[in-house]
Amino acid sequence: MKIVIPGGTGQVGTILNRALSRAGHQVVVLTRRPTRDGEVRWDGESWGPWAEEIDGSDVVINLAGRSVSCRYTPDNLRAMMDSRVRSTEVVGEAIAGAARPPRVWLQMSTATLYAHRFDAPNDEATGIVGGGEPDVPDYWSYSVEIARSWERAQEVADTPHTRKVALRSAMVMSPDRGGVFDVLLALARLGLGGPVAGGGQYVSWIHDQDFVRAVEFLIDRDDLRGPVNLAAPEPLPQRAFMRDLRSSWGVPVGLPATRWMAEIGAFALRSDTELLLKSRRVVPGRLLDEGFDFAYARWPEAAGDLVRRRRRARRRIGAEVPSLSGSSGGGA
Numbered sequence: 001m002k003i004v005i006p007g008g009t010g011q012v013g014t015i016l017n018r019a020l021s022r023a024g025h026q027v028v029v030l031t032r033r034p035t036r037d038g039e040v041r042w043d044g045e046s047w048g049p050w051a052e053e054i055d056g057s058d059v060v061i062n063l064a065g066r067s068v069s070c071r072y073t074p075d076n077l078r079a080m081m082d083s084r085v086r087s088t089e090v091v092g093e094a095i096a097g098a099a100r101p102p103r104v105w106l107q108m109s110t111a112t113l114y115a116h117r118f119d120a121p122n123d124e125a126t127g128i129v130g131g132g133e134p135d136v137p138d139y140w141s142y143s144v145e146i147a148r149s150w151e152r153a154q155e156v157a158d159t160p161h162t163r164k165v166a167l168r169s170a171m172v173m174s175p176d177r178g179g180v181f182d183v184l185l186a187l188a189r190l191g192l193g194g195p196v197a198g199g200g201q202y203v204s205w206i207h208d209q210d211f212v213r214a215v216e217f218l219i220d221r222d223d224l225r226g227p228v229n230l231a232a233p234e235p236l237p238q239r240a241f242m243r244d245l246r247s248s249w250g251v252p253v254g255l256p257a258t259r260w261m262a263e264i265g266a267f268a269l270r271s272d273t274e275l276l277l278k279s280r281r282v283v284p285g286r287l288l289d290e291g292f293d294f295a296y297a298r299w300p301e302a303a304g305d306l307v308r309r310r311r312r313a314r315r316r317i318g319a320e321v322p323s324l325s326g327s328s329g330g331g332a
């Protein structure tokens with residue numbers, strides 16, 4: 001298949017590009033700064049020659065959007081909203097204008113759409129959309145509004161020949177550098193992987209291999225459309241999540257952090273505490289109903305696999321360093 005991935009240069013795009021290319025598909029990434037084969041320039045805002053890539057393709061997976069790992073200032077929130085809504089609109093326009101539109105358009109969304117809650121898990125049928133929770137900072141509702149507007153931009157796109165699926169994804173855990181697992185593991189290794197603000201808030205997550213398999217499942221299943229939660233079936237409280245991560249790496253302790261310490265840490269990391277403090281209890285109702293089989297349904301096994309792969313990658317890099325310096329010495 002020819003698969004076009006707008007915004008495919010980031011963490012999730014790298015995971016998908018690697019897996020889908022390895023499976024023999026032709027992958028084209030739309031990016032604002034193309035640097036390698038298979039990348040085509042677009043601006044995420046306006047129609048351009050890039051739309052020819054979509055015409056005649058089989059699948060479009062739109063991931064574009066300003067990173068959410070930033071301080072939630074009014075300017076950054078606006079950029080998070082505009083980059084998602086506008087890029088989705090323009091992808092929809094390209095599909096609508098295609099002589100041979102793709103069979104399916106998978107549009108990234110987010111599990112952040114659901115309410116901050118502890119009492120019950122959110123699936124697609126019974127889940128509560130966030131925005132009206134008491135006792136949370138006002139600006140959290142804006143993240144929900146971004147997710148709703150993002151999904152609405154896909155819903156209203158006039159693309160009658162293309163099946164549309166919104167991927168309400170939880171955090172995608174992969175051992176790659178710079179991803180969310182990398183950041184959490186680094187904190188755990190520094191001894192900072194303890195409960196934050198009590199650690200009762202739920203963490204929803206999905207292992208990278210299950211994320212790819214779920215995307216392939218949704219591409220194949222012509223009968224599935226609309227919002228689909230991409231999350232492992234067993235979200236768990238943050239304190240248990242970090243405890244399992246620490247024990248996978250072999251870190252004996254994790255210092256607890258209060259809400260205020262988290263604020264300071266998030267400020268230092270130029271990130272936002274919503275990412276740490278919001279209780280995301282999201283489950284994959286539709287995937288399970290449709291018979292999707294998770295390879296990593298439980299966090300301890302997933303964390304164990306990610307840690308093993310991370311260690312293998314470190315050993316490979318370690319083994320390459322002497323041989324690289326050896327070969328350059330020989331050539332000199």
Ligand SMILES: NC(=O)c1ccc[n+]([C@@H]2O[C@H](COP(=O)([O-])OP(=O)(O)OC[C@H]3O[C@@H](n4cnc5c(N)ncnc54)[C@H](OP(=O)(O)O)[C@@H]3O)[C@@H](O)[C@H]2O)c1
Nearest residue numbers: 007009010011012031032044064065066067083169171172
């Ligand atoms: N990572 C997760 O666990 C996770 C979970 C749920 C949802 N999501 C969502 O899934 C999407 C992909 O996640 P990711 O972690 O791969 O994000 P990422 O690493 O930040 O990559 C997003 C891509 O969007 C493009 N982009 C950034 N600002 C843009 C703008 N103003 N206009 C157009 N394109 C822009 C960038 O591509 P270029 O700079 O090359 O143009 C970038 O590579 C994001 O929208 C994210 O919110 C991610």
